[in-house]
Amino acid sequence: xxxxxxxxxxxxxxxxxxxxxxxxxxxxxxxxxxxxxxxxxxxxxxxxxxxxxxxxxxxxxxxxxxxxxxxxxxxxxxxxxxxxxxxxxxxxxxxxxxxxxxxxxxxxxxxxxxxxxxxxxxxxxxxxxxxxxxxxxxxxxxxxxxxxxxxxxxxxxxxxxxxxxxxxxxxxxxxxxxxxxxxxxxxxxxxxxxxxxxxxxxxxxxxxxxxxxxxxxxxxxxx
Amino acid sequence: xxxxxxxxxxxxxxxxxxxxxxxxxxxxxxxxxxxxxxxxxxxxxxxxxxxxxxxxxxxxxxxxxxxxxxxxxxxxxxxxxxxxxxxxxxxxxxxxxxxxxxxxxxxxxxxxxxxxxxxxxxxxxxxxxxxxxxxxxxxxxxxxxxxxxxxxxxxxxxxxxxxxxxxxxxxxxxxxxxxxxxxxxxxxxxxxxxxxxxxxxxxxxxxxxxxxxxxxxxxxxxx
DNA sequence: TACATCATTGCAGAGTGTGCAAAGATGCAG
DNA sequence: CTGCATCTTTGCACACTCTGCAATGATGTA
Numbered sequence: 001x002x003x004x005x006x007x008x009x010x011x012x013x014x015x016x017x018x019x020x021x022x023x024x025x026x027x028x029x030x031x032x033x034x035x036x037x038x039x040x041x042x043x044x045x046x047x048x049x050x051x052x053x054x055x056x057x058x059x060x061x062x063x064x065x066x067x068x069x070x071x072x073x074x075x076x077x078x079x080x081x082x083x084x085x086x087x088x089x090x091x092x093x094x095x096x097x098x099x100x101x102x103x104x105x106x107x108x109x110x111x112x113x114x115x116x117x118x119x120x121x122x123x124x125x126x127x128x129x130x131x132x133x134x135x136x137x138x139x140x141x142x143x144x145x146x147x148x149x150x151x152x153x154x155x156x157x158x159x160x161x162x163x164x165x166x167x168x169x170x171x172x173x174x175x176x177x178x179x180x181x182x183x184x185x186x187x188x189x190x191x192x193x194x195x196x197x198x199x200x201x202x203x204x205x206x207x208x209x210x211x212x213x214x215x216x217x218x219x220x221x222x223x
Numbered sequence: 224x225x226x227x228x229x230x231x232x233x234x235x236x237x238x239x240x241x242x243x244x245x246x247x248x249x250x251x252x253x254x255x256x257x258x259x260x261x262x263x264x265x266x267x268x269x270x271x272x273x274x275x276x277x278x279x280x281x282x283x284x285x286x287x288x289x290x291x292x293x294x295x296x297x298x299x300x301x302x303x304x305x306x307x308x309x310x311x312x313x314x315x316x317x318x319x320x321x322x323x324x325x326x327x328x329x330x331x332x333x334x335x336x337x338x339x340x341x342x343x344x345x346x347x348x349x350x351x352x353x354x355x356x357x358x359x360x361x362x363x364x365x366x367x368x369x370x371x372x373x374x375x376x377x378x379x380x381x382x383x384x385x386x387x388x389x390x391x392x393x394x395x396x397x398x399x400x401x402x403x404x405x406x407x408x409x410x411x412x413x414x415x416x417x418x419x420x421x422x423x424x425x426x427x428x429x430x431x432x433x434x435x436x437x438x439x440x441x442x443x444x445x446x
Numbered sequence: 447t448a449c450a451t452c453a454t455t456g457c458a459g460a461g462t463g464t465g466c467a468a469a470g471a472t473g474c475a476g
Numbered sequence: 477c478t479g480c481a482t483c484t485t486t487g488c489a490c491a492c493t494c495t496g497c498a499a500t501g502a503t504g505t506a
Contacts, residue, residue, distance in 0.1 A: 014452070014503055021453095042492065053455050058494060093431065129356040136352075136402070162427075169403050169427045176399025179359065180392050204385075204392045208316065209432030237472055237483070244484095265461065276486050281463060 022060055025050045029067040030116050038068065038124040065130055068120050073134045075141060076100060085149045093209070094202040096146065096174040100135075101181060101198050122185060135175065142174075143167045177201055245283055248273045252290040253339050261291065261347045291343050291350055296357045298364060299323060308372045316432070317425040319369065319397040323358075324404060324421050345408060355405075358398060365397075366390045400424055 028050035032041045043064055047054050061067050076084075076099055084099040121127045146167040150156075155163060181201050184190045190197055251273035255264045266287055270277050284290050299307075299322055307322040344350045369390040373379075378386060404424050407413045413420055 012504075017503090018453080043494090044492080054494090055456075056454055059454080062494090064493070129352070129359075132356075133352040139406075165407075165423070166427055166431060168406070169400070169424065169431055172399040172401075172403035172406075173396050173428070173431070174399065175402060176395040176397065177392070179398060180395035183362070183391070183395075184388075200388070201392065204389055205396070208389060208392055208396070235473075240472090241484085266463090267461080277462090278464090278487075279485055282485080285463090287462070 021050075021052065021056075025052060025057060025060060026067060026113070030113065030120075033068065033120060034116060038120060038127060065127060068117060068124075068127055069131060069134065070117060073138050075138050076102060076145075081145055085145065085152055087149075088153070091202070091206055091209075092146070092149070092170055093173045093177070094205050096142075096170055097177045097181075097202060097205070098198065099145070100142070100174055100178060122182070128182070132175075132179065135178070139168070139171055142171045146170050177205065244273075244275065244279075248275060248280060248283060249290060249336070253336065253343075256291065256343060257339060261343060261350060288350060288353055291340060291347075292354060292357065293340060296361050298361055299325060299368070304368055308368065308375055310372075311376070314425070314429055314432075315369070315372070315393055316396045316400070317428050319365075319393055320400045320404075320425060320428070321421065322368070323365070323397055323401060345405070351405070355398075355402065358401070362391070362394055362398075365394045369393045400428060403427075 025046065029041070029046045032045055032049060043054055043057055046067070047057050050057075080099055080102045084095055087095050089095050121131050143164070144167075147163065150163055150167065160166075181197055184197060184201075248269065252264070252269045255268055255272060266277055266280055269290070270280050273280075303322055303325045307318055310318055312318050344354050366387070367390075370386065373386055373390065383389075404420055407420060407424075
């Protein structure tokens with residue numbers, strides 16, 4: 001029990017109390033939800049356990065799901081972005097998947113909480129959905145990152161007006177793969193490490209997208 | 224105003240009344256929501272307009288969003304499945320996207336309602352999310368369809384134990400593209416037909432996945 | 447100490463959704 | 477067409493999430 005999640009050092013009693021209470025509610029919520037499941041724990045129960053009024057709970061978290069999902073929409077770290085942008089691998093989709101899954105492999109602030117968060121999201125279909133929906137919200141940023149890589153590789157938006165579309169498609173494909181990976185973890189309870197899982201996924205993409213056995217230039221417009 | 228959506232011919236007064244009332248509530252809901260927006264229309268308002276009790280509304284639809292999204296989780300038609308399974312195109316992802324978007328191009332039962340449904344889903348982020356989430360629920364069926372195509376092309380599950388994974392990855396990639404297409408329609412308000420849009424998407428996939436400029440066999444495991 | 451500022455809370459209420467039992471409509475034999 | 481079984485509709489009470497508002501309490505600061 002080390003108190004606040006984001007650990008502000010000392011910013012006055014008010015700030016410290018605030019983040020302490022935040023941590024208390026969070027802890028109570030996770031304890032209850034880990035035991036009884038997300039749907040069987042009410043905000044009232046969390047409030048009883050953490051001795052705050054429901055109104056205060058909503059002042060802090062705004063909604064029930066935010067407690068589990070966390071406040072931030074989960075964006076990749078600067079280091080990972082740098083790696084992705086400068087990489088020169090052939091399969092950009094594979095690289096991109098590595099980028100967006102990397103965030104799930106890191107365990108930065110509070111390992112226990114991080115693990116619990118991931119576990120609960122995996123366990124609870126509703127939360128899983130919302131998590132994916134959130135990722136879509138960061139789409140704009142991700143598209144920019146992909147575009148950056150394009151630029152570094154000599155492809156410019158000015159020269160190629162459809163480059164934005166191409167970047168968005170890379171992101172879209174990557175999101176799909178994300179689904180695949182999480183699904184494999186949740187439904188099949190894949191025992192290996194996330195990195196193993198991801199490598200398998202990457203290999204699969206390569207296999208599928210390079211599977212051009214016949215009439216490789218014909219488009220599938222005739223269905 | 225032709226009454227019921229699914230139009231059962233004559234199955235007793237009870238059945239007819241039931242589907243009539245279903246249609247009435249549906250119509251009232253769409254009229255209100257098209258005008259005021261999904262969030263600004265309450266179940267109570269729909270009930271007032273269609274002269275039923277709120278309890279009856281929930282007996283029929285179970286939740287507010289079901290009125291707009293429709294009951295069925297939207298699966299591809301048998302004809303489209305057949306086309307997909309027997310096709311021998313090189314890019315299976317492209318074919319798959321054609322398959323799952325085909326359903327959005329057909330306007331089978333009630334054209335007006337169909338158009339309104341699509342419009343509202345596009346307009347309302349929350350509904351859009353739920354729609355995508357629903358599609359994930361049909362994943363199992365879609366995976367089976369892809370596997371069928373594999374089999375027809377001489378690839379067997381017995382011989383290749385990872386074939387299920389490969390099928391799921393095709394589905395996952397397709398879902399991602401789905402996102403791209405819908406996004407382009409909603410955010411950019413792409414003016415062309417859905418078919419145009421889809422063809423553009425298909426071309427993009429080809430371009431991206433065939434973009435193996437360097438070290439094409441190396442995997443992206445080192446990021 | 448006095449005052450401003452922010453945090454916490456209670457309260458009232460909207461909105462979605464569910465279980466239950468009463469009242470109404472329909473179906474179907476006799 | 478009468479009576480009974482069955483299904484539908486409804487009202488009622490209630491749980492739960494979430495919001496606006498105003499009062500109370502704690503902290504920051506001069």
